[in-house]
Amino acid sequence: MxxxxxxxxxxxxxxxxxxxxxxxxxxxxxxxxxxxxxxxxxxxxxxxxxxxxxxxxxxxxxxxxxxxxxxxxxxxxxxxxxxxxxxxxxxxxxxxxxxxxxxxxxxxxxxxxxxxxxxxxxxxxxxxxxxxxxxxxxxxxxxxxxxxxxxxxxxxxxxxxxxxxxxxxxxxxxxxxxxxxxxxxxxxxxxxxxxxxxxxxxxxxxxxxxxxxxxxxxxxxxxxxxxxxxxxxxxxxxxxxxxxxxxxxxxxxxxxxxxxxxxxxxxxxxxxxxxxxxxxxxxxxxxxxxxDKARVSALLPELPQALQTRFITDYQLSSYDASTLTSSKALADYFVATVNAGADAKQAANWVMGAFSAKLNAEDKLISESPLSAVQLAQLLKRIADNTISNNAAKQVFEALWAGEGEVDAIIEAKGLKQVSDTGAIEAIINEVLAQNQAMVEEFKAGKEKAFNALVGQCMKASKGKANPAQVNDLLKKKLLG
Amino acid sequence: MINHSLKQLGQMLASKQISSVELTQAFLKRITQHNPDINAYIALDETITMAQAQAADARIATGNIAPLTGIPFAQKDIFCAKGWKTTCGSKMLANFTAPYDAHVITQFDAVGAVNLGKTNMDEFAMGSSNETSYFGGVKNPWDFDRVPGGSSGGSAAAVAARLCAAATGTDTGGSIRQPASLCGFTGLKPTYGLVSRYGMIAFASSLDQAGPMAKSAEDCALMMNVMAGFDERDSTSLDRPKEDYARGLANMTGEQPLKGLRIGLPKEYFAEGLDAGVAKVVQDAIAEYKKLGATIVDISLPNTQLSIPVYYVLAPAEASSNLSRYDGVRYGYRTEEYDDLMDMYMKSRAEGFGAEVKRRILIGTYVLSAGYYDAYYLKAQQIRRLIAQDFTEAFKQCDVIMGPTAPSTAFKAGEKADDPVAMYLQDVYTIATNLAGLPGMSIPAGFSNGLPVGLQLMGNYFDEARMLDVAHAYQQVTDWHTRMPAGLE
Structure with a gap:
């Protein structure tokens, strides 16, 4: 039965x-x-x-x-x-x-x-x-x-x-x-x-x-x-x-x-x-x-269900992300504060649910005990958005912020993590890489797509990770096809 | 001095004709002399009492004098008073010293009144003769073979025998008024909620109400000015503006001070069961009221006969729950030897409570039990509302209702002790006002076979001031309230 x-x-x-x-x-x-x-x-x-x-x-x-x-x-x-x-x-x-x-x-x-x-x-x-x-x-x-x-x-x-x-x-x-x-x-x-x-x-x-x-x-x-x-x-x-x-x-x-x-x-x-x-x-x-009900109602915070709906419509978050971010008031508040401080909503969602939550869990900390404020996180995300740093570099900045090493821009400066977006400088690197990797260039021309990615990797490596990867991509493509 | 009114005593103290210490000592001397016979007081503490008298004199010396400053009162042992044994007449609390003050005690303390001691009472206020007290019965000062009534029997005897200037009592079904009738003085049970119940040991919470027991209506009015008032510690306390209960007394002069007053006489209060001698006294008092200008209206309170059965469902129901806290765990009586928790509970309660209390706990537990609740408790609540409606209807036709307070004069000790129903009938005329939450009063109206008879006044909600006026008018033209038992002068 x-x-x-x-x-x-x-x-x-x-x-x-x-x-x-x-x-x-x-x-x-x-x-x-x-x-x-x-x-x-x-x-x-x-x-x-x-x-x-x-x-x-x-x-x-x-x-x-x-x-x-x-x-x-x-x-x-x-x-x-x-x-x-x-x-x-x-x-x-x-x-x-x-x-x-x-x-x-x-x-x-x-x-x-x-x-x-x-x-x-x-x-x-x-x-x-x-x-x-x-x-x-x-x-x-x-x-x-x-x-x-x-x-x-x-x-x-x-x-x-x-x-x-x-x-x-x-x-x-x-x-x-x-x-x-x-x-x-x-x-x-x-x-x-x-x-x-x-x-x-x-x-x-x-x-x-x-x-x-x-x-x-x-x-x-x-x-x-x-x-x-x-x-x-x-x-x-x-x-x-x-x-x-x-x-x-x-x-x-x-x-x-x-x-x-x-x-x-x-x-x-x-x-x-x-x-x-x-x-x-x-x-x-x-x-x-x-x-009495009206008075108390005014004291009530926005409820998780309503907030979830608002996250989906206002920030175009997926229902999964919206649900996760509203799993506690502190988390939702932190996310909203990050967005209000100028961060892109989708990116803020990813970071708050990802690196930020993982770090809290790893250290068994409450959000209220986070050494990293929402304003700091937003500043970090803005530096990714405006191409000052790469995603990879951002992770290093995040760690430094968590460790209390100062503010976002100062850390980027001190660690020399600023992304290179100057076309001339990137072209110079590309030229150098192409000169040293003729074999790969040949492979690419023979139709091996993989070789392109390897060349991008070489360029990034040569720039010590600071080159803007999107620019490297574009310029390299022009060079090889052009 | 012992016969002086509170107002007179206040004037003597204010003018320093007498000190509070002297006045207090005079009463303590009478207590030492007569209490061994009467057993009105069950706790005396001369040290505390005299310290209060000295403090009162010091206060009077500064000119900061309130109407009752320095006057010695007796407090029913149902009120918790810090540092005083507070027993509620029970073995269960025989060893209990209250660590805090009841609201009523605080109010008397605040005006600098003196506490002479705690007065005897029926155990947990359950009784109409004071015979259920663990500390023994109280003698009626008018006839030592007779009971003073109950449950405020100690306060009653203390007032009648002039062992205090006045006393406090509580009234759940008649416990101020019936003893006032049997002992020949003036007692008032106020509207439910007027005097805070905080610190007053609960018998039946929806009925319990504290009030003054004194020689005259005027004394009661002055005490009400101290006792009544909102207290946020009692959720059933009524938040109303303070009033002066003595405000109308001075107007009760001239030929017909009560002209226009309509007195309702409920036919049910003059039917079978009322002693003929009592009926005569009450009729004479009504006649006196006519002379004072009042008109008489015949009214009916049709559900009167239901008030005793309703009361003996509701009061025990509440009591059975209120008395659950006496379990031997935290304070009060605990049995000597026991095997386990259940054994400790059962023995402590079996040994700590007297027969009448146990009877009521059993009744109360029964009527609240699953399967009986609707038939008893709920039904009784419904009838309670009908009884209250009777009064609402009646007060459309009259301003005050009058009748006997008790069906008979004081009965002999032991006479009804083994017949609970006969005892319960003592409150046949007083219980309905408790059920309705209305104020009720008993004033001395004469004697039958040498024993005092009380006239009961019942008023509408918050009509205490008018009732006191009506009583005062009568006391201006009669002297029953000034009479004192022989041999105690």
């Missing part, structure tokens, strides 16, 4: 706010345990939550970015359960009325062995605001468990998709796209190691062609795309084998073990808590008016 995997994602994105969602405590990561736990964070008797407007702004930004319905009125609810890292004994979340309703996100699924690259639109069911829990720390004190409430109350936006994905590749492409988007619009720092972006993946399988959903298992807390890919692949295979062996899938929450590459059930949903959701009487319904 042919099987089809059905995947939906729930992503917890930590929102980039200065303070917690319902209190003024700081959200900075990595502080000493419980130093960022105010009376609200530790749920002292009598404390009350006050909604952080910055968190609401983040939710609106996200809603606008995925073209979602933003609820004019949404409601905070209490999700009741006991756990030591949940100080109030309930989590404030949104249940029946989330702030962000149905939206969509278009993903690019890269080519694989069997498929071409393709685009697909994933439907987003909802996104809601809620607070994060604290952390249990085991083993810090012998025989005891500690509770760190620094994270308790950190704002989260939980983003839930429809079960629209049909492969691990699609799920990962979605997660990456979402990861890129939330950073693009500035609502999440995207740091997966620190838990700022955590995915729960619901996986089920069904006979291909069936329109009935199989029983799902939820893989919890995946914090790397690689693990996500591995976990989904393993889980899918496990479910298929279980069904083919005549078994049944039990709805369950599973954890992925990166060491073994396996998923294992944590607890079955049958024993799951009854969370006894009800509207939180301490908080008023969240009201978002049209003018």
């Amino acid at each position: 042919q099987w089809e995997v059905v995947i939906g994602l729930e992503t917890h994105t930590q929102l980039k706010t200065n303070t917690k969602i319902f209190s003024g405590a700081s959200t900075t990561y990595g502080a000493e345990p419980n130093t960022q736990a105010c009376e609200v964070s530790i749920a002292l008797p009598g404390v009350l939550p006050v909604l952080n407007k910055q968190a609401v702004e983040c939710a609106i930004k996200f809603g606008l970015a995925i073209e979602a319905e933003i609820a004019p009125r949404s409601v905070f609810a209490r999700k009741n359960y006991f756990y030591p890292d949940l100080p109030k004994g309930y989590q404030i979340s949104q249940y029946e009325l989330p702030v962000v309703g149905k939206g969509k996100l278009t993903i690019q699924v890269p080519a694989s062995k069997n498929t071409e690259a393709y685009e697909k639109t994933i439907n987003i069911t909802r996104a809601h605001l809620e607070e994060d829990a604290g952390k249990s720390v085991h083993g810090a004190v012998e025989g005891m468990s500690g509770i760190d409430l620094n994270r308790a109350g950190t704002p989260l936006l939980e983003i839930v998709t429809e079960p629209d994905m049909r492969s691990a590749a699609e799920a990962v492409a979605y997660a990456k796209k979402l990861h890129e988007l939330v950073q693009w619009i500035g609502i999440c720092d995207g740091n997966m190691q620190e838990g700022s972006f955590r995915c729960d993946v619901n996986v089920s399988v069904r006979p291909k062609g069936s329109d009935k959903l199989g029983t799902r298992r939820e893989i919890k807390n995946l914090n790397s795309f690689k693990f996500m890919q591995q976990a989904i692949e393993y889980e899918t295979q496990w479910q298929i084998e279980t069904l083919e062996d005549g078994g049944k899938i039990q709805q369950a929450t599973v954890l992925f073990n990166p060491d073994t590459g396996e998923t294992r059930a944590m607890r079955s949903k049958e024993e799951a808590n009854d969370y006894r959701y009800f509207p939180d009487p301490d908080l008023l319904p969240l009201v978002i008016r049209e003018e």
Whole structure:
């Protein structure tokens, strides 16, 4: 039987706010345990939550970015359960009325062995605001468990998709796209190691062609795309084998073990808590008016999808180039800055995606850490365009710029990389080369095209690479044919 | 001195006829003398109290005096007060010292008032007799065999026995007004949202409201001036301009100061279940109001009988969640020995909470459970809106509604302790205003068999100033509010 995997994602994105969602405590990561736990964070008797407007702004930004319905009125609810890292004994979340309703996100699924690259639109069911829990720390004190409430109350936006994905590749492409988007619009720092972006993946399988959903298992807390890919692949295979062996899938929450590459059930949903959701009487319904949306909309940067389209129309870039350059806001900004500083768009695209990105990768640097500014890169590209230097020489200048050896023109001067474009000088070189390579000239005249290229090479060599190759070509052709 | 009004005390302090230290010591002396019998206070700290009195005198010496500067108040033990044991009447918090101040405490501190101590209360404000307190019952100063009402029983007894100049209370279903009725003084539950709940230990968040418990309407007005006001730390706090709740009191003079006032009498508040002696006192008070110029309108609040069942779904639902934080993990009571986390939770909560609190947690957990939520919680919310609509309709015909505060006078300790439903019926006339978020008041209107009877006033939203005027007018021509229990002079 042919099987089809059905995947939906729930992503917890930590929102980039200065303070917690319902209190003024700081959200900075990595502080000493419980130093960022105010009376609200530790749920002292009598404390009350006050909604952080910055968190609401983040939710609106996200809603606008995925073209979602933003609820004019949404409601905070209490999700009741006991756990030591949940100080109030309930989590404030949104249940029946989330702030962000149905939206969509278009993903690019890269080519694989069997498929071409393709685009697909994933439907987003909802996104809601809620607070994060604290952390249990085991083993810090012998025989005891500690509770760190620094994270308790950190704002989260939980983003839930429809079960629209049909492969691990699609799920990962979605997660990456979402990861890129939330950073693009500035609502999440995207740091997966620190838990700022955590995915729960619901996986089920069904006979291909069936329109009935199989029983799902939820893989919890995946914090790397690689693990996500591995976990989904393993889980899918496990479910298929279980069904083919005549078994049944039990709805369950599973954890992925990166060491073994396996998923294992944590607890079955049958024993799951009854969370006894009800509207939180301490908080008023969240009201978002049209003018709130308009205000936030004005703060929103141009979105990747729009920018991609603009790159294609304004700069005549290929859709591949446009997509690559909009894979992060920093990259797109750098490209635009290079073009705005006078570089040719196509050339800028090639350099930004090519040498520049390669160098960043090699040195594991962020764009913000690049020693080479967009203005410098543009200056370099202008010197190629105006024939001051050749492409080859440009690579040397690029390295020197990266090493901080000064400005473009000074480097060209210092390294003597200026291209020779003086016709007289080039003719002199050609004459010399022709005189010394009579054999090649004969071969060319006998019809061997290759010999021409070899002669060009000799001329370039004689000029120590400084001759303008196009001019060498033209003049040599004239000489030999003329 | 112990019978002086807040205004009189303020004048004496301002004119230096008396110092705050002297006044505070006088009350502390009475507390030392009578509290062992009455058990109104459960936390006293002479060091803090006297330091506040000295600070108040220093402030008065500079001339920077506010109306309540230097006056000693009792604070219900539901308000967190920095450095004070704050127990909410529970074993669960018997060892809890608050590290911060509730908004109400901050407001009293800001005007230089003195905190005499924390008053006894039903555990987590759940009760109508103060008998659910972990720290023991409170005696009704009018008859030590009887309860003072609840949940603000300690504050009530402290006011009635003149163990403070006045006190604070909180009212979720009648916890200021019913004890005011049973102990014979004036208590006001303001419009929901008028006094910040920040730092006030939550029972049922959508119903809880703090208010003054004092000898007279005038005292209540002066306290409201301090207690009410927007607080951004409470999302349900109402952002309205400050008002002077005493502004109309001086106009309540002459023959018919209430001419034109329409008083609504809901027929449901005078039906079966109301003690005849109480009914008589209330009718006499209404007659007095007619003399003051008011006209009487017969009205109906048709959903009155639903308010108790609705309340006993909603309040426990919210309470079951509000009380989840008492888990033995971070503060408060934790059991001595336990095997694992679940065992620790279960034992700590089983040992830390009393029977009434557990009963309400069970009810609340049940009504919120999957499969029951719609039938109980949602239904109750719908009826709650109908109850509020009853009042909206009623206030089209009248300006203030009057009736009994409680169905009977103070009952004997132990009399209803084993019959929760009989106990719940104590709040039959007060709960509806909490459900609707409306202000309610109880003022002393006379006695039945030697025990005080309260008249309840219910007003429209934010109509506290008018209610205080109406109460004050009555207190200008009657002296019930000045009566004091025998043996405590």
